[in-house]
Amino acid sequence: MIQDISPCRVDHAYRETAPTLDDCVFSFRGDEVLLREREDGCRSLPSFRDLQYPAEEMLRQAVFLFRVDKEPVFLLDGTAPGCRGLRYFPVCGLKGILPGWAFFAGVTALHLNHWYERNRYCGRCGSVMEKKMGQRALACPDCRNTVYPCIAPVVMVAVINGDKLLMTKYAGRSLPQWVLISGFVETGETLEEAAEREVFEETGIRIRDLQYFGSQPWGFSDSVIAGYTARLDGPDEICLDRKELAEAEWHLRSRLPDELTDISIAHEMIESLRL
Known part of the structure; x- marks a missing residue:
C-alpha cells in the first residue's frame, strides 16, 4: 500500500523546526506538485536551495510537515517562483521517484495543504487564522476559534x-x-x-x-x-x-x-x- 515505505518511517509528531537550505519541501499548485527535473528527464524532490529563497522568505513560507527517518520535511505556503529545473506535475508523478517514500509523503503533504488552504480565514468571524505554537492547529486571534486537521x-x-x-x-x-x-x-x-x-x-x-x-x-x-x-x-x-x-x-x-x-x-x- 502507499504507506508501506519500510525500512523508512514517517514521524507525524508536530515540531517547531526551522528549515535549512537542504531540507526537502513540497509545493502544490492545485493537485500538482513541484518537482526537480534534470536534463535526462529524471525527477526528484526539491529542496529550499533549489527555490533560491532568501533566508527570511524561507522562514516565512515554510510549514513543518513531519519527519522521515529524522529528516524534516516542509510545505511551502503558496506556489513557488519560476526556477530553472523546477516544474509542477500531477501528484501521481511522485510514484517511482526517489527517495522511495516520496509518494506517500507527497500525498500526506497534499492532505495537509488542502487543510491549510481551506482554513486561511476563521469560519466563525472571518479573521485571518494564525498557526498555533507547539501543535498542528490554526487559531483565530480575535474569537479564539481553533481548528485541527480534518480527516x-x-x-x-x-x-x-x-x-x-x-x-x-x-x-x-x-x-x-x-x-x-x-x-x-x-x-x-x-x-x-x-x-x-x-x-x-x-x-x-x-x-x-x-x-x-x-x-x-x-x-x-x-x-x-x-x-x-x-x-x-x-x-x-x-x-x-x-x-x-x-x-x-x-x-x-x-x-x-x-x-x-x-x-x-x-x-x-x-x-x-x-x-
Missing part, C-alpha cells in the same frame, strides 16, 4: 458469497476498474454501522460476520479508510443504486479482475480473497 473516515467492504466477491463500478467517474463498496461514515455512526449501511444502500445486500481487515491513510480525499470483509446474509439479488454505482456484480474469486494500482487497501483486500 474524513471511510469504510470499504469486501462482501463474500462463497466462491464469489461483490464488486462495483462507480457512476459518473472516469475510473474504469472494478472496485469494492466504500463510502464516508455519517455523523454518529460506528464504522461497523457505516459498513452495513453502505452495502445495503448501494446494492440492497445484507451482510453478516463483519471482520476488520486493516486501514490506510488516503490523502487524495483527505481520508482514512477502514477495510472490512463480510459475508452475504440472505438473497444475493442486487438492487443497484444508480446514483452511486454504474454496475455491481458477483465475480468468481478465481477470476477476479486486476487492480490498476497496488498502492491501495482495495488491492490488498482483493488479492487476499483471490482463489
Whole structure:
C-alpha cells in the first residue's frame, strides 16, 4: 500500500523546526506538485536551495510537515517562483521517484495543504487564522476559534458469497476498474454501522460476520479508510443504486479482475480473497 515505505518511517509528531537550505519541501499548485527535473528527464524532490529563497522568505513560507527517518520535511505556503529545473506535475508523478517514500509523503503533504488552504480565514468571524505554537492547529486571534486537521473516515467492504466477491463500478467517474463498496461514515455512526449501511444502500445486500481487515491513510480525499470483509446474509439479488454505482456484480474469486494500482487497501483486500 502507499504507506508501506519500510525500512523508512514517517514521524507525524508536530515540531517547531526551522528549515535549512537542504531540507526537502513540497509545493502544490492545485493537485500538482513541484518537482526537480534534470536534463535526462529524471525527477526528484526539491529542496529550499533549489527555490533560491532568501533566508527570511524561507522562514516565512515554510510549514513543518513531519519527519522521515529524522529528516524534516516542509510545505511551502503558496506556489513557488519560476526556477530553472523546477516544474509542477500531477501528484501521481511522485510514484517511482526517489527517495522511495516520496509518494506517500507527497500525498500526506497534499492532505495537509488542502487543510491549510481551506482554513486561511476563521469560519466563525472571518479573521485571518494564525498557526498555533507547539501543535498542528490554526487559531483565530480575535474569537479564539481553533481548528485541527480534518480527516474524513471511510469504510470499504469486501462482501463474500462463497466462491464469489461483490464488486462495483462507480457512476459518473472516469475510473474504469472494478472496485469494492466504500463510502464516508455519517455523523454518529460506528464504522461497523457505516459498513452495513453502505452495502445495503448501494446494492440492497445484507451482510453478516463483519471482520476488520486493516486501514490506510488516503490523502487524495483527505481520508482514512477502514477495510472490512463480510459475508452475504440472505438473497444475493442486487438492487443497484444508480446514483452511486454504474454496475455491481458477483465475480468468481478465481477470476477476479486486476487492480490498476497496488498502492491501495482495495488491492490488498482483493488479492487476499483471490482463489
